[in-house]
Structure formats: structure tokens, C-alpha cells
Amino acid sequence: MTGVESDMATDTIHHRTCPLCEASCGLELTIRDGAVLRIRGDRDNVLSRGFICPKGSALQKLHEDPDRLRSPIVRRGDDPATATWEQVSWDEAFAIVEEGLRGVQQRHGRDAVAAYFGNPGVHSLGAVIFNAPLIRAMGSKNIYSASTVDQMPKHVSSGYLFGNPISIPVPDLDRTDFLFMLGANPYESNGSLCTAPDFPGRMKEIRARGGRIVTVDPRNTKTAQNSDEWIPIRPGTDAHLLVAMLQVLFAEDLVDLGSVAEFTSGVEEIADAVAPFTPERAASITGIPAATIVRLARELAAAPTAAVYGRIGTHTVEFGSLASWAAEALNICTGNLDSPGGMMFPLAAHESGRGKGKGRGFTTGRRHSRVRNYPEIRSEFPVATLAEEITTPGDGQVRALITVAGNPALSTPSADRLDAALTELEFMVCVDPWLNETTRHANVILPPPSALERSDYHMAFLAMAVHNFAEWSGPLFPTDSLQESDIIARLALIVTGPEAGSDPQALYDLMIDGALQGAIALPDSPIADRTVDELRAILTADPDRMAVDHIVDIMIRTGAYGDWFGAVPDGLSLDVLADSPHGVDLGDLKPRLPGHLRTESGTIELANPAIVGDFARLEASFSGPLADPSTLVLVGRRDLRSNNSWMHNVNVLVKGKERCTLNVHPDDAERFGLIDGGEATVASRVGALVIGVEVTSDILPGVVSIPHGWGHSLPGVRAGIAVGRPGVNTNVLTDPEQLDPLSGNAVLNGIPVTVAPA
Secondary structure (H helix, E strand, C coil): CEEEECCCCEEEEEEEECCCCCCCCEEEEEEECCEEEEEEECCCCCCCCCCCCHHHHCHHHHHHCCCCCCCCEEEECCCCCCCEEEECCHHHHHHHHHHHHHHHHHHHCHHHEEEEECHHHHHCHHHHHHHHHHHHHHCCCCEEEHHHHCCHHHHHHHHHHHCCCCCCCEECCCCCCEEEEECCCHHHHCCCCCECCCHHHHHHHHHHCCCEEEEECCECCHHHHCCCEEECCCCCCHHHHHHHHHHHHHHCCCCCCHHHHHHEECHHHHHHHHCCCCHHHHHHHHCCCHHHHHHHHHHHHHCCCCEEEECHHHHCCCCHHHHHHHHHHHHHHCCCECCCCCEECCCCCCCCCCCCCCCCCCCCCCCECCCCCCECECCECCHHHHHHHHHCCCCCCCCEEEEECCCHHHHCCCHHHHHHHHCCCCEEEEECCCCCCCHHHCCEEECCCCHHHCCECCHHHHCCECCEEECCECCCCCCCCCCHHHHHHHHHHHHHCHHHCCCHHHHHHHHHHHHHHHHHHCCCCCCCCCCHHHHHHHHCCCCCCCHHHHHHHHHHHCCCCECHHHCCCCCECHHHHHCCCCCEEEECCCCCCCCCCCCCCCCEECCCHHHHHHHHHHHHHHHCHHHCCCCCEEECCCCCCCCCCCCCCCHHHHCCCCCCCEEECHHHHHHHCCCCCCEEEEECCCCEEEEEEEECCCECCCEEECCCCCCCCCCCCCCCCHHHCCCCCHHHCCCCCCEECCCCEECCCCEECEEEEC
8 A cells, every 4th residue: 555645635545456357457546535536457467457447447336335235134024025124233133044044944954945156256255265164054955156147067068178167277368379269258248267357458469469369259249340250150059160160170180189188088089979060060050151160170270379268158058068168179179278378277376286187076966956856066056946946845945045145036047937936935135235136035134345345365266367366455444344254154153053153253263273284284285393373373463354364365375376384485475465566476377287187087088978978969959949040049248337237236337328228130120120229029938028129230130139137127126226227137038947958057048039019
């Protein structure tokens, strides 16, 4: 922190990471009289280099939002539309939660209490660290998250290939010669499952140094417009394209595994599996000419370095897992996995980097959902099945729900059905700072502090950064609220049972002492001769740091770059990060295989039986609904000023031209009698809505688009700005029975719809 003089008062300058999207840009905040005066990009941040988007510059608006809850509130009345809310003390709130949750457990068993974890939680250190203890304490199989509406296919493909579902390679943007993107729009999203501040600037640098960028998308997005080539594709057919490109590599003897050749298995089996999927066949379903598919495969094989990067548009379809796998298979088969300029595995400061190159591997289906028998994936069930788990009577029926930073009443399939189901719960508690479409059903809302009132270390995103980097900052403002870690820890104690007590310090001590003892016991540990008490005293020397800070400090000190509590003098610690307001540069991405593998065989397992088995379903799709070009299909879209449903109550982010519109191609507008600025009724198998029409040539004929995360029109919501520009909820059109079977991920793109003038 530094101070600078102004004419009116003494301003102070603070630096921290933007918590509003995965890019994790460095911010410079000017503070005057306890309030944010200005936010701009931190020009000295070693990763983001001064880049900032409209969301980051509006961070103080979220902090100051008069609708943001500062204290717990309790619902009085059964109908969320007419209920009143009473502010209560934290102790009173937790007493009500204890009675509600333990009552359900005692009457119906542990599986009767479910939990849902939303997207914003991964932006909060407290939630990232303490959600897992809460899940373990619950002892319930009914766990759900936003992962099954956006990214579970990537976890599944990584699990099958590398043995670890969170081993996700990222494109080495700063060194690649050829970036091939599908279902990604980083000019609007800032990147996803790939922490890349100023992704657009990095794209410009690729082209400036003579590289090439190709974007595959049904929409001519801003990303596509800033690429060397836009290739429009029929939604839902990314797997067909990628598998056909693999077929070309094998047919033309262009496969070269490069540095991973000696520890990759299943190559011959995959060659046989992809053989029937020729470019000519793929052209019939993707709408991409066969000659273009062949050319793309050859260009990928010939490029000095290349990265195939597929994101949400390739995941939220019925072949999401196969498409995600095929993207990585292309990287592997062209020698671009774990190689500079290709797809590489970051090594964050909190990660150890240790590994034997093999492990237990990845499995799914250790248990199944009660109603539809869906297999668990990463210890959770598809959120598309949550509504029926609430409404279907029987042993194990969900009777209570805990949500942490989630709004599933807007963001999940057949959202109106889930919204109705929530009224049937016996009890619901939400950890959330807003009274929104989901939390209006809660009996108790427990609000965490704002992003400026907590510590920041972006654990999840630093592990997916395109350049190894570390940054931490403490709370900027004091707060009377409980920290999110305190809230979630107390919930964990409540669901454990009366024997657990109510003091979260007991849980903190258990976690901290366990982490220290584990580090001491490691083979060749530099601190093998130290004691837990001695190391704990070092951690707690700063009384202003919280339990989450101590846990992160342990991880950093004993991580790949750590100081090991002084045993490595130049190593990292939280103190080092605190003294480095612009972050610490940890260097370019480096090869990490085979040590990073966790498969049983110790190889990259290209031909996992689940993947190979899914080729039969891909074959059948050539005579199914995907192959009918006359069917009108719906896709989503992103906007730079929006991030799902949780940034629509800030006027500066929603003002101006209406953005929740139906994008439709001029040919389709004429075919269906739609006019620009008019209204249309859009209907699917499960629902219908009325929305304003925006005619644009930047979308493929036969495809329409509605953005995700809108629909702020339900009664009882306390969001003055959002309800004034509510938009519509596209998830009333999403079919909860349409899932990618390998991952349980919802199909949010390629939904068959009809449109007509409203």
C-alpha cells in the first residue's frame, strides 16, 4: 500500500485481484475517506499489464449496492412472493439453521439434506477452501453444483486422459503459432478454464508475430471477427468436426505425439475408432465443407506450435465429453500437449508439483441418483435432476437445501420447474449476499462480506493461468459480517451434529494442524525435524490474518516454490506475496509430464473404454435430430459486462441497449415473419417465452441465440436495478432430460425450438 497526495485529501492506493471473472486481472484502487474513489488496471501487474474490463471498473458498485445484504435475514411467511424478511443476529440465524437442518436429518436421514454450489463461490477463497469440509460433514449423496451446467465434460475428459479431473491444460497463448478455438468467445468472456488477463491483447500478439487464429462458432462473435478465419458450425456438432480432423491425421500419417509418445497408450485403438468418421460424413452434419476439415487438420499438424482450445460451447451439448476429449486428442496427436506453444499444465504457488506419474485414476458412477439413476461425477449428481429429487416422494427425497453462492432457479435446466420445487422444501438456507430468484425461497440467508472485505488468493484460477504467477491481498475494508469461511465452517459443524460444537476455530485447528503434520511427514521433507506447534506459531504471528490465510500460507510455503518455513531462504510465503502488490512472476509454463499423470497405467490413456464406447452414440447421431438441417436450434451467448446472473444489479453494467434479445439471421426472420425490434415467442419441448428480436447477419441461418443468466422478474426479489431490466430466462427452454451421458452436463446449446411473432 502506498499513499499519494491530492488537492482535497490524502488518497491511498491499494492493489488486488479482480474477483469478477476467471481472467483475474490486477486492479489499482484509489481510496479516499474509506470509500473507493477510482478503479483502474494495475499497469505494473506482471500478468495483466494494466488490462481491465467494464466489470472490474464497477467492482465498487457491487460493494456499495444498497440491495446487498449486510446481516442475516429470516423469512416470515410461506409464500416467497409476499413474505417479509426480518434482520436477525448471527447467533439467532444459526440457531434457526441448526433447528431446521438437524430436524430434517433426524426425521429423514442425511441424504434428505442437499447442497448446491454456484459459480461465484470459486471466486471466493473462503468457499474454495471450506466447501469441501461442508460436503464431508453433510454425509449426503445429494451434492450439486454449477459444474454440470458449464464445465463437467472438461473434468471428465481430463480424468480419463490424465487420471485427475482437475488436471486441465491451458493454451500457451504467449508462445503459440496457431490458436484453434471452438465454443469460446474470450473477447466477451475474458477466457474460461484458462486464466488469461487481456486474452484479446494476447490474441493480437499471436497475429502480430505471424501466428494464426481460427475460431469455430455458430455466431460471428467479436472473437471470430478478430481471428484470421471464422468457421460457422452447426451447434452440437463440435465432436463430429474434431473426430473427423483426427481421422485425417491418421489417414494421412500426420500423427506425431512428440514428447509424450513414450507414455501415451491407446493410439492404435483410437485410430480404429475414428476411421469411420471421414470429413465427408462430418460435413453433412456440421455444415463445414470436407475440404475445409481436411485443410484444418493439415494446418494443425504443420504448425510449429499449436493449441486446440474448446470451451463452454463445446461442453454444453450432448457430446460435450467426447468433444472435450477430441480437442485434447488433437493436441496429443500433433505433439502439442505439454509442449511450449501448445496446451500446457500450469504450476501454481499452492501446488506441490510432486508426483509419481501414476495414481488411482478416475472413476464415475460410485453411486447413482435416486429418481433417474444418473451416475455421480466427481461426487456430485447432475443439477438437472435436482427438481425431481425434491418433488418425488420416497426414501432419500431431498427435504432441505443448502446453497452457497448459487442461483439455480435461473441458471439450471427447466428453471421454472426447479423454482416451483423449492417451495416444497421443509427448510432452506442460503449463503449469499443478495435476495435473488433462488434465495427468496430460503428460510435464512447468511450474507458473506463483499469482495473488498475479504482476503484474495485466486486458488482455482491461478492453477489454470497461462503464465505461472501468484498474488495475494488482504481485506481492504473492515466488516461486521462473518467471513464466508466462518459461515461455511459453522454450517459444517451444524450438519456434523451436536458433538461438533459451534466454534469454527475447532475446525480451523483441525485443518491447519493436519496440513502441517502432512507436510512434516512427507518423504525428504525439509521440515521433518520441526513440530506442528513451532510452525503454527510462525503462521499465526500476524493477528490480522484469518484461518483461510493460514491454510493458504501452508500450501504456498510447502508448494513448488515455497520457503518451507525458512528452510528454503528465497522461497515463497504469504509474507512475500503481501510485500509484492503487483504479484510474483513464477515463469513460463514448463512441461510437467509424465510426473503430473495420475492414471493407473502411468500413461496418457487415449482409449478409455467410456470414451471409445461413446463413438457408437456419435455414429447414431448421423441419422438423428442433429442431422436434420431444417430444425431451428437455440444457443446461448455472453456479454463483456455480464457474468451469469450475479452482475445485473449494477446500472453501469446493464444500462444502454437491451442485451437480452433473440438474435436471428435475416433469412430466418423473413421465414418466420419476425421483425427487428419486434417480439417473438420461442418454444421448446419444455417451455416457452416472449423476447425482443434482434436481426443480425452475425449468426448462422437455422440458429437463434438468447443470453444466459437473465429473467429477474420473479416476485420477492430485492434487486432494484435488475428487476427494472429483467430480460428472460432462457433456461425455461432447457430440457432437463437432455444431458451428456458421460458427464451429466446439461445441454444448453443446440436446443430444438420454434419461433413465431408474439
